[in-house]
């Protein structure tokens with residue numbers, strides 16, 4: 631993410647308006663790519679347990695408020711593991727005990743194939 635994007639995101643977090651991040655074009659594009667291309671539109675936690683559930687949300691493993699610099703990173707540069715992962719709604723709720731806040735927004739629905747270069 632660029633320095634300008636990070637500055638914009640930090641300002642949203644400071645203002646308590648980080649949910650506006652989920653309407654950014656960059657996020658919509660990236661989260662769609664993660665969900666459809668990388669994760670085959672499938673919940674990755676359910677998949678680990680040998681179950682199938684459709685993905686509904688792309689979750690930030692290191693939460694947006696804690697690591698805004700990783701908001702648009704598919705991979706975590708520290709652990710070399712995934713930073714963005716597709717989950718179903720019930721798995722996602724387990725990731726956020728503080729569930730009064732909409733910590734991750736559902737990804738936008740258009741299933742049109744967007745080019746990702």
Ligand SMILES: [Zn+2]
Pocket residue numbers: 673674675676677683717718719720721722
């Ligand atoms: Zn699941």
Ligand SMILES: [Zn+2]
Pocket residue numbers: 688689690722725726733734
């Ligand atoms: Zn989440």
